[in-house]
Amino acid sequence: MTGQPTPRSLIVTFYGAYGRGSAGRPAGPVPIAALIRLLGAVGVDAPSVRSAVSRLKRRGLLVADRTDAGAAGYALSEDARQLLDDGDRRIYGHPDTGDGAREAAGGWLLAVFSVPEQERHKRHLLRSRLARLGFGTAAPGVWIAPDHLYDETRHTLARLELSPYVDLFRGAHADFEPTEQAVRRWWDLEQLAKLHRGFLDAQEPVLERWAGRAIPDPEDAYRDYVLALDSWRFLPYADPGLPPALLPRDWPGVRAAEVFTTLHDRLYDAGFAYVREALTAMRA
Template sequence: MIITFYGAYGRDFPGDGTVPVAALIRAMAAVGIDAPSVRSAVSRLKRRGLLTADRPGSKAAGYAPSPAARQLLDDGDRRVYTRPVPDGRWLLAVFSVPESERTRRHVLRSRLARLGFGNAAPGIWIAPSHLEDETRHTLVRLGLDAYVDLFRGTHEGFEPTAEAAARWWDLEAIAALHRSFLSAHEPVLRAWSRRRKTPPEEAYRDYLPALDAWRRLPYADPGLPAALLPRDWPGARAAEVFFALHAKLRDAGRRYVLGAGDGA
């Protein structure tokens, strides 16, 4: 949730996105996260190199995204806030990792899966071509680029592409994630659609959890062409609900968050 917060609002704070600790605690409290949990999570994010401290130990201490975190958030912006337009081409990641570095092999597989790649064959992972830039940034950031070759191309196999895609990705599991998002957040959108005013704190309380839930979906669902998806695919409706909530609530939530920052 803290990473979601920085992606949505933290970078808007002055001082290169440095959020005072008091403001961060208040912002997280508004969505039900207590102060000890916030401090514990911040410590973990610091150890992972995702947050950097400003004036640590002082009452005015704050935290900003590290350069690596900024790249992560910038890549996330393109993934979370835009709808992909598949061009019908594919990105192949072909890798070979020595047995002596099997830990890196595991990291590489898990990272490709988290980027939305499907497994076409041992050592061969596939994704729509629009994921190339983010894949490059991620592999370089993690020091895994030396083990991977990337290729672009089309599927020319004997099996229909739709059937192949159903092997490369677990489409039922991805559809279940979309339905879960709709179950939780479509009623929220219906409730807001009946309201004329948008109180900032209420907007923030509904928007941040919706964003936190949504931002995982574009990674689980790589944005396959509609022709390759089941006819009743719920992804389009899930996207409509999120972007409607985004348009309705995001800016009002920003007024609440930056107001909290001013009072820190």
């Protein structure tokens, strides 16, 4: 993602980080007054919050509900909760962080699709979804990704009722071009590196600022964490976790993942304290 964060994106980021409850228990609706305060802390004014909430409600991602105290609020829909749950492994467990970095021989996943002309709208949906999953383009109608994306790909295509148009294959790259060169055709590595460097330009100074602070201030921690997460959460989809042996030696994705992971470890819990305080104040 490039440019300034949007109110809609920040609301989704907030719910993904702090609006889903804990210990397997769904969170209740967030009062609209609390949502306005919590989004105000990251620079979104009240009219923009209300407008973005309305759009997310129309898209079926938020549902209107009442809190136990009877206040108007919004909760995640089941579809939105599933989307956020699916994203957790990508966002918080990116291969570059070291939780099982893939070797070059880890294998590849091919998606080969054919969509009838009368259903060409599904062709566009299929292409856009594969791109969002991090697939590269090997040839027209043939998309490729690291094999570790198989489960997520299968689940996503089935949920969107696109599986009848796709065949999935798993295997190795055999000939004729060296795989390292082929990867540069399948993905725009220069653009991916640019995205990682943009994240680092914005977030490394934040990390440096927190390095000398022993006890995070809850509101500051919340603001910096939500903004960092909103910037980061798109990157593990643009960059699908390609095998390190196939990437340039100075690949900035490694450092970007380290910076986000350190910010998460440093700021998340303190940010949660600020959220709890804001929700408690609205219920008092």
